[in-house]
Amino acid sequence: MRAVDIIQDKRDGKILSSEKISFFLDGYLKGEIPDYQMSAFLMAVYFKGMNKEELKIFTETMVNSGEVIKFEGINKFLIDKHSTGGVGDKTTIALGGLFASFDIGTAKLSGRGLGHTGGTIDKFESIKGFSFPETKEELIRMTNITGTGVMPASDKIVPLDKKLYALRDVTATVQSIPLIASSIMSKKLAIYTDGLILDVKVGSGAFMKNIEEARGLAKTMLDIGNSFGRKVAAVLTNMDEPLGLAVGNSNEVIEAIETLKGRGPEDFTELVETLTAMALMIKGDVKDLETGKLKVKEVIESGKAIKHLKDFIEYAGGDPNLTENYSLLPMAKKEFLVRTENSGWVSGIEAEKVGKAGMVLGAGRATKKDIIDHSVGVVLNKKTGDEVEVGEVIAKIQYNDDKNLNSSIKFIKEAFKISKEKVLPKKVIFEIHTINI
Template sequence: MAHSAIDVIRAKRDGGRLTPDQIDWVVDAYTRGEVAEEQMSALAMAILLRGMDAAETARWTAAMVASGGTLDLGELSRPTVDKHSTGGVGDKITLPLTPLVAACGAAVPQLSGRGLGHTGGTLDKLESIPGWRAHLSAERIREQLADVGAVVCAATEDLAPADRRLYALRDVTGTVESVPLIASSIMSKKIAEGVRCLVLDVKCGSGAFMKDPAQARELATALVGIGAANGLRTSALITDMSVPLGNAVGNALEVAESVEVLRGGGPADVVELTVALAREMLALVGLSDVDPAEVLSTGGAYETWERMIRAQGGDVDAPLPVAAHREVVPAPESGVLTSLDAYAVGIAAWRLGAGRSRKEDSVQHAAGVLCRAKPGDEVSAGDPLLELHTDTPEAVPAALEALEGAFSVGSREESAPRRLILEAVR
C-alpha cells in the first residue's frame, strides 16, 4: 500500500489513529532518508500534541526495532535481564547493580549512554577508570556475558538506528516531552538488545525528567505496556529524585561510591535502591530464592565487578582521577538540613565540568559535587554541606550560583521523612 509523509502527518495532526502500515512505512522511510527531517519534525510535533494510544506506541516501537539489527543472546545459559533508568542526579545504580545481579546468577547486558545536561551518563562514569573501554563488538558482548555474566558498554551502531535519528531530531524541535516518543525510544533500544526481561527505574522529582508522580506513572505504564506488547517481561519502580542519590555526583566520585557499595558499605539510599531493583530483576527471571542484600553486604558482587572492569581493559587497582581544586559550601546556620534540591546540585556538577552541553563535548572525570550532609542530618553553622570538585576553578562561581536556594536548614519538625521507592508498576 502506497503512503505519503503528508498523509501520515495530516492523519495525526487531525487527531487520527495511525495504522500499523502507516507506522511501519514512515519509520522505515525516515531511516532510509525518504521522509525528510522537516516532515518527521512535523509528525513528531503532531504526536506530542495529539498523542498515541498504547497499540500505536507499541507498533512505533516495533518499527524502530525493525530499522536495524538485534543482539542475539539466545545461546547464553543464564537468563537475561536488564535495567533502565530514566536518569537523575547521582544515579550510579547501574554500576553496583549489574555485577550484583550477575553474581546472583543472571546475565546482565547494560547497553548504556552518555550524560547530557544535569544528568550523568554511565559510560562517562566508567571511563574515569584508566583503560576501560566502552565500545565492544556484538560477539565480544556475548563472550563477556557468557564468561562474567555482566557487561556495561555502548550500544552497537546497528541497534535501532531509527531511534538514533529521531532522538537527535526531537532534541532540536521541542518534542522531547512526548510520552509515546520517550517510551518508544527507551524500549526500542532495550528490545533490540535481546534480553527477555527488563526492569525500569522511572525517576520522579526535581532532578528527574518527570517532575510529578502522575507524569512518572504515565511513563511507567507506557513502558510496561510496550514491553508486554513486544514479548518482553517488564516491570517498573517509580523512585524519588528530589534529592541527589547517594553522596557523590560526578563521574569518578560516583565510581568510588559504587565500589564502596560493592564492598558492603556505601550510602543507605544507594544500597536500598540497588537491592530493590536487583530483587525485581531476579524475580522476573525466576531467581527469587537468591537474596541480593546478602550477596551485596558480604562483598560477593565485588569480584564480579573486578572481572567485568578488567574484561573491558580497565585497571581496577589504578587510582581514580582527583580534582585539582576543591571548594566547600558551609551550612549557613545550625539545625537540621531539611532540603537539598537534586536539580540544582546536578546543574552545579555540570557547570564544574562533570557534564556536557552538547554530545560532542568532553567531560572532566574528576569534577562533581560531594554531599557532606543529606536531608535529615543535623549540621552546625560552618559545617561543610557540599564540596565542589573541579579542574577549572573559574567554573566555581557559576556552580555556586546554581546552588543559591538549593538547600535549607531548619528544625527537626520541618524535616519530612523521605520515601525512596514510591510505587511499582507491573
C-alpha cells in the same frame, strides 16, 4: 497513500493502521518524507497521542529500522536495567556485581552523559586502562566470563530514533509520553534480554517532573513491553535530590564500590537492593521483594558482589586493586568546603543544580564535544531531613581549575533548602509496577 492524509488523520484523532504508520516512518527514514511533514506528524501525536496498537506498530517499526541484537552464546539469564537519567545515578556499576552473584547476566549498550546527568560509559572510563568491547562477540565473551558486559551504544541500533529525536528536540515535541516511551523501549527491545527493569526517575533532576507523568510513562512502557511478550518491571524513584552522596565520575565509582561492601548511603543501598530483588523475581528465584532483599544483603555481607565487580574491572583492563585503594582512581587536586549560612533542617536539595555544580567543573558535558574530567565532582555531607548548624559543611567541591569554582559554589548554595521546621527524609522508591512476572 499520501503523507499529508496520514498527518490529517492523526490531527483529527483517528486511529492509524499499521500500514499507514509503517509507510510514514519508513518513508521518513529513507528520506522520501521531509522533515516538515514529520514535524507536523509529531505535533499531531503530541496532542492526540497513540493507542496501544498504534504504539506497538510505531515501536516495532523503530526497532526494525536498524540492527536487532540477540546474544546467542550467552549462558546466563539476561536482565537489562534502564534508567531515565539522574544525578548521582551510579546504579549500573553496583548492579553488575550483584546480578553476577546470582548468575544473572548484564549485557547492555550504555551511553555517555550530556548536561547535568552522568553517563555509565564516562564513569567506567574513570578507571585507568579500562576498555570496552568493540564487537558483539567480545561483549558476549565478557558477559560469560564476568557476568557483566557493557559497551558504548551503536548508531546502528534504532537509527530512526536518533533521526526522530533530533527533530523532536527542535520542534517542542520531546515531552510526549508515547514518543518518549517508544524511544526508550525501541532501543531496549532491539537488544534481546530475558527481562527488563525500568528505573523511572521523578523530580527536579529528572526528565519527568511529577509522579503523574512518571506513572503514565512507566505504564506506557510496560504496555509496550507486554505487547512484545517481555517480562518488564518499572520502579518510580526519587530524583528531587541526588541519588546517594557522590556526584562525579570517580566519586560515583567509589560510592558504588562502598555500597557493595555494605557501606553505601541508605537511599542508594535501598535502590540497588530493590532492583536486584526485582531481578530475582523476574528470574523466578524468589516470589516476593522482601525475600529477594534478604538474599541481596547476604551476598553483600559475603563479599561475593565486590569480587564479581573486581573480576569485571580486571577483565576490562583496569586494576582490580582500586576497590581497596581509591587513589588508583583520578583524584582532584583541590577541595572547597561549602558551609550553610542558616541553622535548621535540610528540606530539599535540587538535584539539577547539584548536577550543574559538577558539570561546570568538568564532571559533565555542556556539549557532546566537551572533554570529561573524571577526577572532579561534589560529595554531599547532608541529605533532606538532616539537621544543620550555621557554618556546618553541607558539601565538598572537588576541583582542579579555579575558573568555574564560584559558579559551582553558587549552584550548591542554591540547591540546598533549609527549613526552621523539622523535615522527614525523602524516600527513594515511590511505586513499583510489573507485567508478566
